[in-house]
Amino acid sequence: MHQPTYAGRYRIDRRLGEGGFATVWLGHDEELHAPVAIKILASHWAEREGVRQRFFQEARLLRRVDSHLLVQVFDIGELPDGRPYFVMTYADRGTLEDRLAEGPLPLGEVLRVAEAVASGLTALHATDVVHRDIKPSNVLVHSPASGEDGDRLLLSDLGIAKRFAATNGPTAGLGTPGYAAPEQLPLGQGLDARTDVYGLGALVYHLISGRVPAPYGEQERPEATRPEIPAAVGDVVMKALAADQETRWPSARAFADALSAAAERREAEPARGGGGTRTARGGDEARTARGGDEARTARGGDEARPVAGRTRHIPNLVAPFRRHALLGGGVLIAALASGALLLRGADLPAGGPASSTPSGPAASSATGAPAATDRHARWLNVRSDVPERYRDLIVQAGHTCDLPGLSPAFIAALLKAESGFDPDLSDPERDEYGIARWTPHVLRFWQPGGRKNPVPEPPLSPELSIPAMGRFFCKLGPQIAEVPGDPEANLVGLYRTGVDVVREHGGVPGEWREHAARVKRYLDDYRPR
Structure with a gap:
């Protein structure tokens, strides 16, 4: 542009x-x-x-x-x-994501952040709107106004916000892995203020532990590695992260108040942790494939064949952050072109890129020198050549649903084999373009809004192409679940030929076996270390 x-x-x-x-x-x-x-x-x-x-x-x-x-x-x-x-508003001191580059926050700062964000959510919920994407990159830090004691925190990015009344029926499953409540995925339904309580709980979990919450059922308590954090604080956070909406705190204000009270309870038992106690989450929160019921078209150029469906006002809430953590040239305002969203379903988000700042967070370079707190390390080998600027998108695509073989490392390996991570790839002879080698008339089915929108025209951006891979696999992958062999190799065959061909050959067709083997080699390099 x-x-x-x-x-x-x-x-x-x-x-x-x-x-x-x-x-x-x-x-x-x-x-x-x-x-x-x-x-x-x-x-x-x-x-x-x-x-x-x-x-x-x-x-x-x-x-x-x-x-x-x-x-x-x-x-x-x-x-x-x-x-x-x-x-x-232009936020000149960055985001909480920048602050987290230094590691977990002191408990006092965590409480002030929770109070500020809860107050912002209270104001938003008073207008019957649910945010749906609370995360560090969507909390901006602004210089204090005259007379204020500390920096102000601002909630940003309402690109996927919804009126409560509009969430009674199914809506697009949008959100960010680790922060999205179970009811947001695969189809957002019955969303309300408690959906944002989950997001705020996930944010506080990250601020305390220095890491994004794991998938449901695999979460360590947030204080597991910080014995100075009272166990009562961990109890409050884990209640906010309950899979069942009815079990969570009823409002962001109730959560923030409970968090403050728990922190002040000096007689509280010592923090649990050390060994990494797991909390079973159970329930029906397993994510499934999403997408419309209409006939879809498998990948593969012109020969592709159709296949079946795939408040209360509290000023000066935040004490001054250490300035060296937030300087760096006015970071992008509302992360509004930024929010790392899961671009799924029929809704069209207004935002886009995967990083929260123009230069991306202080993490690894494309050649591998990761920061110690690289937030992608749980899902990817951050010392590999997976470009940092695409890692959020790759993690999102790899978590679109629970499907054997699908993972962020697999998405990264497939992108490497398809294009070498080249966003400008152009192969007119095959009618394939961009980092994921999509054929435009095929990508149409997997873009946000599907066939309701026109065929996208090259160049095909990574922000459009990579999330579409997750939607593709989650809709069509279950249709080859019974095919014998390596699930990851079969997914490569699916991506290149379609459901019917993989079924017919009982796995990867011969002409694509070397390609699948190449993906597997890259996959070994990209799995988290």
Whole structure:
């Protein structure tokens, strides 16, 4: 996308972040002499009325809440070429994700963060809206206003927010692995304030432990490796992460109050942990394949054949963060072009890229020198050549559902074998493009909204291509579950030929066996160490 010069009266200075749907720019209000963030919908989406409406819906939700606890929208408009934009708060001190690059937070800071985010959620829930994507990169840090003692925290990215009334029936299964409540996946249904309680609980878990919560049923208690954290605090957090909505705290305020009370309970028993006690979660939270019931088309170019369906106001909530942890040149405002979303189902998110800052979090480079706290280490070998800028998308795709053979390491290995992680790959002879070598008329079925949207045109962005792989495998993978042999190799065959061919050959067709073997070699390198 070319850089516009102005958006209305706002001068545009530089790009902050870009995703598959929109780009966020650092702007300057020349009348008020103040920096702003400007979110502009991508030109290829601007002509699609459904996407435009979702884009404006995010701005309207933020404006309706109109709270200093959330990113605020100041203006809205269209560029001369018809692309819509809106103007928002510019957060100059980064995000909680940047702060976590240093490791877990002291308990006092955790409590202040929980209080601030809970207050923001309380304001949001008062308007009957559920956020659905609470995570460190969506909590922004803003310089204190005159007279304030510490930095302010702002909730951002309402790109997948929903009115409570709109969640009574099935809606798209959206969220971020580790932070999404069970009821969000595979289809979001019956979502309410307790859905965000789970997200806030996952956020607090990360702040205490320094790691994203594991999948349901595999979570260590958050204080397992921090004996100074009271066990009562861990109890409060684990209740927030209950798989059953009825078992969780009824509101974000109730959770934050209980957390503070537990921390103040000096007579509480010593923290449990050390050995990594597991908490059984059980229930019906297993995630399953998602997608429409209409006939889908398997991958493979023009020869592809159709296959069956696949508040209360509390100022100065946050004590001053250590500035060296948050400096780094005004990090992108509402992570609004950023939020690492699971782009599934029929909803069209307004956000996009996988990293929360223009340069990505302080983690590994593409050649392998990971930060000690690399958040992807649970799912990928962070010392491998998997590019850091695609790791969020890869982790999302690998967790789209529970399917034998499907994992972030498998998605990474398949991308390596297909394109060498080249986002600009172009093979017109085979009609395959982008990092995942999608054929555009096939990708149409697996993009957000499916066949309701036109065939995407090359170049095919990683933000569109990689999540589509997860949707593809989760819809079609169960149809080859009974085929003998290596599940991962069979998934490679599925990706290249389709359900019927894999079934007919009883596994990977001969012409694709070397390709499958190559994927397996990369897979050995990419599994977490």
